[in-house]
Amino acid sequence: MAVEPVKYLLVYVLTLLLAVSEVFPLSVSAMLGALLMAWFGLNDGLFTYEEIFSFIDLRLIALLIGVMITVETVGRSGLFRVLGLYAVKLAGGSPAWLFVALSVISAATSLFLSDAAAVLILSATALAISRELGYDPTPFVVASALMINLGGTGTLIGSVSNMIIGLNAGFDFVEFAAYLLPCELMLWWVTIALLYLYYRERLRASPRLLGEYRVRVENKGEVAKAALILTVMIALYVSSERLGIPAEAVALFTAVLALTSTRYDPVEIFERIDWDTVFFVASFLVLVHGLERTGILQALSQLIYEASRGSLAYATLLTLLVSGVTSMFLANVAVALTFVPPLKALNLPDKRPLWSALVLGTNLGGASIPVTSVVFAMAVGALRHEGLRVDMGELSKVGLLTSLAQLAFSALYLLAYFKLPF
Amino acid sequence: MGAERIVDKKFKRFEERYKEERGLVEESLGRPHISLSVEMPEGCEGLEEEFKSLSQDKEFMSELRDLVKKHLERKGREKSGSR
Numbered sequence: 436m437a438v439e440p441v442k443y444l445l446v447y448v449l450t451l452l453l454a455v456s457e458v459f460p461l462s463v464s465a466m467l468g469a470l471l472m473a474w475f476g477l478n479d480g481l482f483t484y485e486e487i488f489s490f491i492d493l494r495l496i497a498l499l500i501g502v503m504i505t506v507e508t509v510g511r512s513g514l515f516r517v518l519g520l521y522a523v524k525l526a527g528g529s530p531a532w533l534f535v536a537l538s539v540i541s542a543a544t545s546l547f548l549s550d551a552a553a554v555l556i557l558s559a560t561a562l563a564i565s566r567e568l569g570y571d572p573t574p575f576v577v578a579s580a581l582m583i584n585l586g587g588t589g590t591l592i593g594s595v596s597n598m599i600i601g602l603n604a605g606f607d608f609v610e611f612a613a614y615l616l617p618c619e620l621m622l623w624w625v626t627i628a629l630l631y632l633y634y635r636e637r638l639r640a641s642p643r644l645l646g647e648y649r650v651r652v653e654n655k656g657e658v659a660k661a662a663l664i665l666t667v668m669i670a671l672y673v674s675s676e677r678l679g680i681p682a683e684a685v686a687l688f689t690a691v692l693a694l695t696s697t698r699y700d701p702v703e704i705f706e707r708i709d710w711d712t713v714f715f716v717a718s719f720l721v722l723v724h725g726l727e728r729t730g731i732l733q734a735l736s737q738l739i740y741e742a743s744r745g746s747l748a749y750a751t752l753l754t755l756l757v758s759g760v761t762s763m764f765l766a767n768v769a770v771a772l773t774f775v776p777p778l779k780a781l782n783l784p785d786k787r788p789l790w791s792a793l794v795l796g797t798n799l800g801g802a803s804i805p806v807t808s809v810v811f812a813m814a815v816g817a818l819r820h821e822g823l824r825v826d827m828g829e830l831s832k833v834g835l836l837t838s839l840a841q842l843a844f845s846a847l848y849l850l851a852y853f854k855l856p857f
Numbered sequence: 858m859g860a861e862r863i864v865d866k867k868f869k870r871f872e873e874r875y876k877e878e879r880g881l882v883e884e885s886l887g888r889p890h891i892s893l894s895v896e897m898p899e900g901c902e903g904l905e906e907e908f909k910s911l912s913q914d915k916e917f918m919s920e921l922r923d924l925v926k927k928h929l930e931r932k933g934r935e936k937s938g939s940r
Contacts, residue, residue, distance in 0.1 A: 516881060652885075653884070806863045815868070
């Protein structure tokens with residue numbers, strides 16, 4: 436049945452505007468969009484009532500919730516706080532080494548924890564240590580937030596957008612890491628070098644001694660259990676393809692293992708799950724699949740094909756650029772969900788570079804501006820909470836410069852890694 | 858909505874968890890830490906904004922630290938005197 440696609444496109448744009456303007460939380464904006472999409476779609480006979488529920492990918496939702504339960508339980512043990520404080524201790528009192536140590540531990544923590552949980556731990560650590568030593572906390576906290584956004588770019592469970600893209604691309608944990616982890620690790624050092632250059636004047640304080648600073652570990656048993664759960668989780672993900680276990684099954688198994696082997700109250704763990712993101716993903720899937728039925732996303736696919744003149748190299752660079760730039764201003768989860776149908780429909784023989792470009796674009800564009808990035812906003816909020824003055828324009832400049840440099844490096848990486856001819 | 862207000866709104870959702878984490882970091886560094894909930898005193902009507910921003914007021918926080926120190930020193934003297 437032929438339908439007028441304009442109103443569906445308007446519903447999509449309205450949803451994004453509501454989400455960006457913070458009129459409603461992300462989840463509520465997407466729920467409203469999904470409701471309008473369902474109303475118009477049912478009236479126009481675009482899909483049936485039963486089909487609406489089939490739009491919600493239960494495998495993806497299971498993967499999201501499983502990973503969230505596991506990282507919340509592991510995070511609660513204090514394992515990453517302890518590791519962060521030890522890393523800082525190893526760096527001694529030098530501001531430059533402290534900057535590098537905090538940056539590395541931020542990215543490494545984000546490989547295992549959600550970005551929100553990681554930024555809470557690392558902002559608190561950066562502020563406590565830099566204040567103790569009398570250093571300007573801003574470079575440490577900003578670098579930590581940007582490195583947390585970067586951390587996890589190369590793993591299937593490193594971010595929500597990665598889980599969306601990885602499942603749709605059919606990448607298992609090892610395959611995903613093989614394409615993207617080398618790029619992430621190189622980007623760690625590119626980013627640290629850039630940020631150090633930018634902040635070098637503010638990091639020129641005389642080194643001070645950290646004093647009698649001993650890291651206290653109150654609940655050693657829980658910290659050990661958390662480390663064991665993480666080890667089991669990684670081992671299972673790495674061997675999941677060989678064992679024939681899907682990623683969402685590993686996530687749910689690890690969640691149950693975490694809940695049953697630790698002493699935390701499951702109700703408290705469930706309360707801290709990022710339900711806003713879960714409901715946003717479920718509702719936005721309805722919106723995107725509805726839009727797909729109108730033919731708009733196929734038109735976008737055709738547009739990408741024509742703009743790249745059928746060249747895989749151009750299509751990869753275009754995907755990286757468009758997804759990266761749109762993720763600077765919109766929720767990167769929404770960008771990932773929107774790009775999946777057009778990329779699936781693209782008539783190109785090898786789509787691995789395109790999926791990899793989408794992963795890099797949505798992750799790296801995700802922390803450019805404090806106003807649109809939750810991670811960046813939380814770090815800036817922590818600085819303001821401590822009574823520090825922040826210049827939003829300057830922070831946006833740092834974020835944008837970092838994202839653009841990371842995207843440029845990623846473009847070179849993709850061309851070289853997949854040996855893409857023009 | 859201004860940029861700072863949007864950032865504050867996003868941070869607000871995580872503020873309690875941040876305070877909790879900040880306290881845990883201080884504890885791990887061997888510095889015990891407490892969080893207090895203080896109601897606005899009576900007779901201060903019209904000063905809600907000033908009251909809510911006290912935790913970011915450096916002068917107030919310094920006075921509060923002095924008060925805590927004096928109080929603890931007195932407690933310490935009482936404790937050693939009673940032995």
